């Protein structure tokens with residue numbers, strides 16, 4: 001069923017809580033709804049607005065926003081053919097409108113391993129493949145089997161296997177070649193009945209042991225506790241989590257920076273390159289805790305830009321540019337936005 005809204009206030013539909021409006025917003029449930037919508041001809045301007053936790057509206061949106069509502073979770077196969085070599089695998093299909101953390105809680109309750117490190121990431125399941133959400137050493141791509149998508153040109157539904165999603169660090173084909181051409185309607189995950197604790201990141205091992213050891217529930221609780229202690233609650237302070245991605249640079253650039261700044265944190269990345277910690281760069285550039293009117297760089301987490309109340313999207317964007325400029329001036333490094341700016 002389609003629910004149509006015209007000239008709608010978006011402040012309750014984006015985690016920055018900026019007060020922009022959309023000319024039209026369509027909530028849909030089924031692919032039949034999407035077919036009915038796109039058969040009439042695609043609107044000149046449209047995009048998907050799911051939970052709005054990774055979008056910054058800098059102006060009113062003069063097109064159509066599509067919001068998925070379908071929210072069922074089903075076990076579709078135990079030891080599916082595609083993963084027959086891993087007999088403990090369970091394939092779980094979740095529709096795009098499922099709240100991501102509800103899926104994690106569902107899996108943990110059923111003793112299914114694979115997405116517990118991604119506990120408490122806000123947003124919907126359909127958005128998870130778009131930027132290949134990641135946290136605490138895990139990424140959605142590690143558990144995604146395939147992605148179902150509605151192609152808006154043909155009104156067909158296609159299933160894309162993980163190998164064809166071009167997943168990378170906060171990257172996928174959905175941000176590039178398929179951007180604006182598909183709507184993700186469901187995602188199938190390959191979870192595991194066999195324990196697969198991955199506690200190598202940050203404080204996770206300590207926090208899990210403090211709860212009695214590496215059970216699924218303890219890991220989930222530990223991740224939730226760490227996240228709550230480090231990230232501002234969007235219900236209290238508008239934000240979109242990390243505003244910037246960690247920059248990935250050539251090894252020679254990283255070495256040169258390390259010579260100048262011996263404390264610079266460096267992590268190996270794909271193709272022999274190195275990942276720098278954007279939060280550290282921002283802090284060293286003097287921007288952590290920096291505030292301008294209603295917007296600021298969070299004082300405990302320099303990657304997070306916040307709306308202290310009443311900020312416009314353009315004010316947030318102006319601050320983002322200032323932070324990028326400060327990092328560029330001090331280190332000669334570009335930090336790109338992770339948040340989708342509209």
Ligand SMILES: Cc1cc2nc3c(=O)[nH]c(=O)nc-3n(C[C@H](O)[C@H](O)[C@H](O)COP(=O)(O)OP(=O)(O)OC[C@H]3O[C@@H](n4cnc5c(N)ncnc54)[C@H](O)[C@@H]3O)c2cc1C
Nearest residue numbers: 048050051052053054122123124126127133134184240241
């Ligand atoms: C407090 C906080 C903490 C966060 N922590 C993390 C973190 O640890 N790791 C991490 O990776 N991210 C994190 N994020 C970012 C955010 O949670 C993720 O990007 C999440 O996947 C966004 O989901 P959403 O439903 O809100 O998507 P939206 O913000 O609505 O959309 C994000 C993008 O995906 C597209 N999109 C969404 N759904 C679909 C669909 N069905 N089909 C096609 N395109 C679609 C949208 O058009 C948009 O371009 C955090 C955000 C906040 C606010």
